[in-house]
Amino acid sequence: MDEGLIAAVRRFNRTVTQRVGALDDEYMNRGRPLAQSRLLWEIGPDGAEVAALRTRLGLDSGYLSRLLRTLEGDGLVSVGPAVGDGRVRVAALTDAGRAEWVELDERSDEFARSLLEPLTERRRERLVAAMAEVERLLVASMVVIEPCPPGDPRARACVRAYAREVAGRFDDGFDPALSRPVRDEELVPPAGVFLLATLNGEPVGCGAVKLHRDAPAEIKRVWVSDAVRGLGLGRRMLDELERHAAERGWTAVRLDTNRHLIEAIALYRSAGYREVEAFNDEPYAHHWFCKPVAP
Amino acid sequence: MDEGLIAAVRRFNRTVTQRVGALDDEYMNRGRPLAQSRLLWEIGPDGAEVAALRTRLGLDSGYLSRLLRTLEGDGLVSVGPAVGDGRVRVAALTDAGRAEWVELDERSDEFARSLLEPLTERRRERLVAAMAEVERLLVASMVVIEPCPPGDPRARACVRAYAREVAGRFDDGFDPALSRPVRDEELVPPAGVFLLATLNGEPVGCGAVKLHRDAPAEIKRVWVSDAVRGLGLGRRMLDELERHAAERGWTAVRLDTNRHLIEAIALYRSAGYREVEAFNDEPYAHHWFCKPVAP
DNA sequence: CCATATACCTGACTTTAGTCAGGTATTGGT
DNA sequence: ACCAATACCTGACTAAAGTCAGGTATATGG
Numbered sequence: 001m002d003e004g005l006i007a008a009v010r011r012f013n014r015t016v017t018q019r020v021g022a023l024d025d026e027y028m029n030r031g032r033p034l035a036q037s038r039l040l041w042e043i044g045p046d047g048a049e050v051a052a053l054r055t056r057l058g059l060d061s062g063y064l065s066r067l068l069r070t071l072e073g074d075g076l077v078s079v080g081p082a083v084g085d086g087r088v089r090v091a092a093l094t095d096a097g098r099a100e101w102v103e104l105d106e107r108s109d110e111f112a113r114s115l116l117e118p119l120t121e122r123r124r125e126r127l128v129a130a131m132a133e134v135e136r137l138l139v140a141s142m143v144v145i146e147p148c149p150p151g152d153p154r155a156r157a158c159v160r161a162y163a164r165e166v167a168g169r170f171d172d173g174f175d176p177a178l179s180r181p182v183r184d185e186e187l188v189p190p191a192g193v194f195l196l197a198t199l200n201g202e203p204v205g206c207g208a209v210k211l212h213r214d215a216p217a218e219i220k221r222v223w224v225s226d227a228v229r230g231l232g233l234g235r236r237m238l239d240e241l242e243r244h245a246a247e248r249g250w251t252a253v254r255l256d257t258n259r260h261l262i263e264a265i266a267l268y269r270s271a272g273y274r275e276v277e278a279f280n281d282e283p284y285a286h287h288w289f290c291k292p293v294a295p
Numbered sequence: 296m297d298e299g300l301i302a303a304v305r306r307f308n309r310t311v312t313q314r315v316g317a318l319d320d321e322y323m324n325r326g327r328p329l330a331q332s333r334l335l336w337e338i339g340p341d342g343a344e345v346a347a348l349r350t351r352l353g354l355d356s357g358y359l360s361r362l363l364r365t366l367e368g369d370g371l372v373s374v375g376p377a378v379g380d381g382r383v384r385v386a387a388l389t390d391a392g393r394a395e396w397v398e399l400d401e402r403s404d405e406f407a408r409s410l411l412e413p414l415t416e417r418r419r420e421r422l423v424a425a426m427a428e429v430e431r432l433l434v435a436s437m438v439v440i441e442p443c444p445p446g447d448p449r450a451r452a453c454v455r456a457y458a459r460e461v462a463g464r465f466d467d468g469f470d471p472a473l474s475r476p477v478r479d480e481e482l483v484p485p486a487g488v489f490l491l492a493t494l495n496g497e498p499v500g501c502g503a504v505k506l507h508r509d510a511p512a513e514i515k516r517v518w519v520s521d522a523v524r525g526l527g528l529g530r531r532m533l534d535e536l537e538r539h540a541a542e543r544g545w546t547a548v549r550l551d552t553n554r555h556l557i558e559a560i561a562l563y564r565s566a567g568y569r570e571v572e573a574f575n576d577e578p579y580a581h582h583w584f585c586k587p588v589a590p
Numbered sequence: 591c592c593a594t595a596t597a598c599c600t601g602a603c604t605t606t607a608g609t610c611a612g613g614t615a616t617t618g619g620t
Numbered sequence: 621a622c623c624a625a626t627a628c629c630t631g632a633c634t635a636a637a638g639t640c641a642g643g644t645a646t647a648t649g650g
Contacts, residue, residue: 001411005420010407013316022316024308033606033607034606035606050628061628063607065630068629085616086617087626087627108305113296116300118527127429131303131425134422141410200314328635328636328637329636330638349598355639357600358639360598
């Protein structure tokens with residue numbers, strides 16, 4: 001990889017990431033330890049489940065509990081059981097906590113304003129556009145693709161999003177009952193694998209491969225959320241699925257797709273897939289592709 | 296200011312600044328407390344004065360001393376007196392320290408690479424370009440303009456850079472001895488003021504105003520370093536100088552300039568200056584400008 | 591040569607952050 | 621009704637970060 005690009009990224013990390021990050025923290029901080037402010041902020045006016053806070057802030061369970069007790073002691077937060085499940089606890093801001101939250105929100109605004117303030121209108125817009133570009137492209141590095149049980153709620157959410165999307169694009173909707181079924185067991189090793197793509201813990205894409213006996217592996221349910229489209233994630237997902245199939249000894253993968261999924265078709269072609277005769281009777285399919293793979 | 300722009304900056308701070316910043320820290324960190332790693336890094340292969348480290352890292356004097364003792368104890372750093380001044384101490388890396396520094400350097404590279412890795416060549420270039428744009432525009436918010444004694448070494452450095460630059464642009468060089476002299480005392484309150492622009496402590500620009508008795512205030516030595524040109528810093532410097540004059544009761548400021556300083560002339564015009572008859576016999580001047588000011 | 595300023599160091603703290611090994615209450619399956 | 625799993629909490633720590641009030645050695649200006 002080009003040394004110049006790496007040097008540029010490092011310079012950016014140093015000047016922007018470290019310095020602006022530290023300043024932002026300082027603004028957040030005021031009187032209260034940073035971790036408390038951050039937590040208070042993260043709870044937000046609508047409240048939040050403790051588990052959600054834990055993953056979003058990446059805190060130890062015990063540590064988070066303690067922080068919540070402190071905020072409760074200061075009368076800023078109240079923690080109670082969730083309605084559906086008594087084990088789950090929900091943190092909500094009290095009136096005082098809400099006031100404090102508004103204060104933090106204003107500080108944060110103030111800091112953002114201080115960055116834009118010395119610039120002319122034109123430069124402000126250029127800055128914001130460049131920030132959006134950086135943010136978007138960095139997302140690609142933040143997405144993690146890993147195996148996940150197909151029964152996991154996040155996996156289910158992805159599959160539902162997938163079904164919803166194709167339903168909107170196929171000629172006459174999409175009824176999963178009419179499509180060739182995929183049972184969960186078929187997507188669990190050694191029969192197959194389900195991969196989940198997550199961004200900061202949130203599901204943003206999925207893909208699966210069924211390892212048929214005495215037949216090429218079959219790729220299913222490749223889906224990428226709108227939020228992260230255009231970042232090469234679909235390609236990465238395909239690569240991973242192919243890798244899994246190849247590592248387990250399969251020498252070819254194949255898949256079927258609908259004529260309306262034109263970006264997907266373009267992706268398959270550019271990824272080395274060749275169109276072949278129909279190898280199944282999937283009612284929603286118009287194209288069938290195959291690609292040889294090697295470990 | 297537009298709410299949308301502020302929201303975009305906040306999102307950037309959150310996702311890029313905080314998250315990438317934290318990841319970068321994690322890479323830096325390894326076995327040793329972060330503060331030590333940072334310090335070791337900052338000392339660098341060429342060594343550094345303790346005072347410089349203190350300002351660059353923004354650490355308490357006592358804390359920094361202790362960190363240095365720890366690194367010394369680990370055989371990574373040696374601290375000795377500076378050659379010119381025995382009070383000043385210089386930290387340098389030992390062989391072991393240098394090896395450790397290389398390790399940190401490689402980690403840092405590795406992290407930068409991990410951000411670029413999942414992107415295609417084209418996207419990598421776009422990311423780096425956007426990063427450079429963000430960095431450059433944020434610099435404008437980081438520059439601090441404040442009064443400074445004209446005898447300060449940083450002020451002297453700016454004035455020298457100014458002289459060097461005009462010498463290269465005027466028809467037949469620039470000999471300060473031929474120009475109308477400016478004595479230091481004239482740029483110290485209440486006779487006048489010298490403003491220094493700094494970026495993270497490094498001088499990047501200057502400007503001065505002489506508050507003549509019974510005459511308009513006179514602006515001198517407005518200079519902006521190449522490194523930060525095109526960010527509106529010259530305009531900010533002019534504004535500050537005018538403000539100083541106005542606050543002390545002057546109702547007009549004026550200045551002279553050379554015909555080769557075309558960007559400067561454009562700046563003066565766009566800032567509301569009107570060309571006037573020569574009001575002095577400065578041999579290097581071709582244009583004289585004046586502007587009314589009010590507090 | 592002396593007073594004063596500079597540049598750094600030391601000791602004695604406090605605060606914040608973070609970890610880990612047990613707990614208790616609730617739920618869901620059998 | 622009972623057992624395992626889940627979701628969170630408590631107690632008892634350690635480590636890292638940061639602060640502050642004095643120190644000591646070196647320079648500088650009269």
